[in-house]
Amino acid sequence: MHPVPNEITQVYAQADELYSAADVSAAIDRMAEAINSTMGDRNPVVYSVMNGALVLTGHLVTRLTFPLEISYLHATRYRNETHGSSLDWRAFPMQDVKDRSVLIVDDIYDEGGTLAAIVDHCHAAGAEEVRVAVLINKIHDRKVRPDMAIDYIGLECVDRYVFGFGMDYKGYWRNAPGIYAVKGM
Numbered sequence: 001m002h003p004v005p006n007e008i009t010q011v012y013a014q015a016d017e018l019y020s021a022a023d024v025s026a027a028i029d030r031m032a033e034a035i036n037s038t039m040g041d042r043n044p045v046v047y048s049v050m051n052g053a054l055v056l057t058g059h060l061v062t063r064l065t066f067p068l069e070i071s072y073l074h075a076t077r078y079r080n081e082t083h084g085s086s087l088d089w090r091a092f093p094m095q096d097v098k099d100r101s102v103l104i105v106d107d108i109y110d111e112g113g114t115l116a117a118i119v120d121h122c123h124a125a126g127a128e129e130v131r132v133a134v135l136i137n138k139i140h141d142r143k144v145r146p147d148m149a150i151d152y153i154g155l156e157c158v159d160r161y162v163f164g165f166g167m168d169y170k171g172y173w174r175n176a177p178g179i180y181a182v183k184g185m
């Protein structure tokens with residue numbers, strides 16, 4: 001058996017809970033309500049940004065009440081580390097988005113380099129419109145494209161490294177049910 005590093009156990013035990021599972025669920029309800037009322041007639045392709053958006057996407061789409069298609073793309077800037085670098089595309093969007101409405105779903109809008117590249121890619125591929133939904137908007141003044149439209153935001157968080165509900169700490173705790181900030185980060 002591969003042992004779990006001590007650090008991984010400790011980080012969850014010592015983390016600050018920013019939002020409980022109930023808080024997250026209520027936030028996803030609000031996001032879904034907003035998406036249902038603004039995208040119900042769009043027949044969109046919903047793109048889940050792997051890996052972080054895996055958990056959110058599953059919860060969100062079951063609350064959406066209109067026809068849609070689901071696909072995924074994989075782009076990572078953090079590579080299971082706690083600091084971002086250049087964007088590594090591991091799976092390009094495969095669904096044809098020409099003249100389609102696209103909804104990008106991601107777990108967190110931090111500096112925004114990831115979402116900016118994905119939005120640009122969808123526009124270049126001919127999408128008619130590209131909307132973005134994130135569970136968490138991290139509040140700071142380091143956004144790479146401060147005027148980028150984020151259409152649906154679940155919750156806002158302080159400028160700390162967070163994990164849970166899809167977001168990892170060194171590859172772990174994406175399965176944690178709320179949103180937690182790493183002690184000291």
Ligand SMILES: O=P(O)(O)OC[C@H]1O[C@H](OP(=O)(O)OP(=O)(O)O)[C@H](O)[C@@H]1O
Pocket residue numbers: 049050051052053075076077078079080084106107108109110111112113114115167168
């Ligand atoms: O706004 P940014 O500063 O660009 O950061 C946000 C991105 O970082 C995380 O992905 P990560 O690169 O950690 O890959 P992951 O989804 O596999 O966790 C998260 O899922 C977002 O996609």
Ligand SMILES: Nc1nc2[nH]cnc2c(=O)[nH]1
Pocket residue numbers: 078108110111160161162163167168169
């Ligand atoms: N897990 C995690 N991934 C991120 N990607 C960008 N910011 C964060 C963060 O605070 N936590």
